Amino acid sequence: MSGEAAAVRAHQGHPHGPERLCEEGDRVYSRAVRRGRVPRREADAVPCLLDLALLHPDPDDMDWLLPTAPQEVMTRLLRELCQEMGEAHRRMGSALSAAGRYAGLGGRLRPADTAGAAGGASIRVLDGLPRIQAAMDEASAVCTTEVLTVQPGGIRPEHELSEGLPRAMELRRRGVRMRDLYTHVARHGQGLLGYLDLMGDAVEARTLDEVPERLILFDRSVAFVPANSRRTLALELRHPALVDYLATVFERLWRLAVPVGSPVPAPENCVPGVSHRERSIAALLAEGHQDAAIAERLGISVRTCRAHIARLSERLGATSRAQLGVRIAHAGLDRPPGADGLPA
Incomplete structure (x- = not known):
């Protein structure tokens, strides 16, 4: 069939x-x-x-049926989920790129042209850090239930965490729950650990090998995403379909992520001597990404990324970049951690 x-x-x-x-x-x-x-x-x-x-x-007796091993079923489900999340990443990146292109057209329209049925703009372009911060402060002030954030990059600078602490404390005082997604690298920052300890059960944080671009979502009614690479432009999104889509992406990433208080599990079938991060780098190399792009996605410096690639080449016995790609595929490292076993 x-x-x-x-x-x-x-x-x-x-x-x-x-x-x-x-x-x-x-x-x-x-x-x-x-x-x-x-x-x-x-x-x-x-x-x-x-x-x-x-x-x-x-095959020996067609009147009987044999079961597929539960481990194989689990692996298939997890692989399909990882593929689905990869597609969601790509769709989100395409949507944000398109939004950035259209942002420059906003000035040609009268405010009424972009107004939603309720009289407010469903997509608003925020130009400049002061205006972006003011809009987020306004959304935070009326938030009553939850805040969802995606924080790409590596270790969060302590001054960034300190600047956002008063707003977070006020949200906690009002009983608002906060969930934050970071890259695994962020676990090594003492500032983040101190922030989580201070906020207690008001904030829950999880990590992944990589996360999409920055996202802040208040009460599943308004979301903020960057509109350019320097983050001097942002989009304020209030269209229900867009906000629901971003919330769904967040929830699917959240299910795959590892709580900060738990160790990152080692992937199954891992090559001896190849670390979790090196396996993530190997998968991205297999996809054809360059060093700088890999470093940005994993929240590490280009120098650190290249050091991992050098160790990976040595471990796999590769003497050239082309040979490294072949050895990665032969070793089964061309899939991200979690794609062939328990999610990492």
Whole structure:
């Protein structure tokens, strides 16, 4: 059966994926795992198990079905999730690039031309750091529930954390919950650890190998994103569809991220001597990124990035950049940590 036909059949009778089986499907699959196989007739009522490749015919006896190993199912789900997140990253980058291009056209329109149905602009261009800060202060002052932020780059400078501390303390006083996403590198900054200790359970922070561009979202009603590389232009977004999309991206990244208080898990099937960060660099090299772009995405300096590449070349026995790419692929390091096992 083709993948399209299987999808139609699964949708008609069993509208779900392997991450959420129907009750009967879960019962039959669990029995197959425990016993090693089940009679084909037991799966007649749950075609989803065959459509989703959780069961497959026993080549020695076609009247029986064998289960796909749970570890393989888990790996497949995580790989699909990582691919989905990669696509979300690319779509977000494209959307922000387009917004930056259109930002320069804003001055040609009268305010009424960009007004939403409620009389306020759904997308507003903020020009200059004072205006950006004033708009965020205004949104923070009326925030009542939650603040979601994505903080790219490496270790957060202590002066940045100190400048934002009064606003964060006021939000905490009003019972607002805050969740922050950083890169793994940010874990090494004492300023961030001190800030989290001071804020207590009002702030929860998690980290990833890399995160998209800066995002600040108040009460899922207004979001702020940069509109140029120097961050002297920003977009204030109040359109419900845009804000919902950014909130969804944040939540999916949040599920993949590791709490700051927990160690970053070592990826499965890791090459001995290759660190977690070097594996992340290897995956980005395999995608064709240059040193500066890799350093920016992982929140490290170009010099540190090149030092990791040199150690990676030595570990894999590569004597040239081209050979390093081949060795990375042969070693299975051309996927980011977490793409072939437990998420990192």
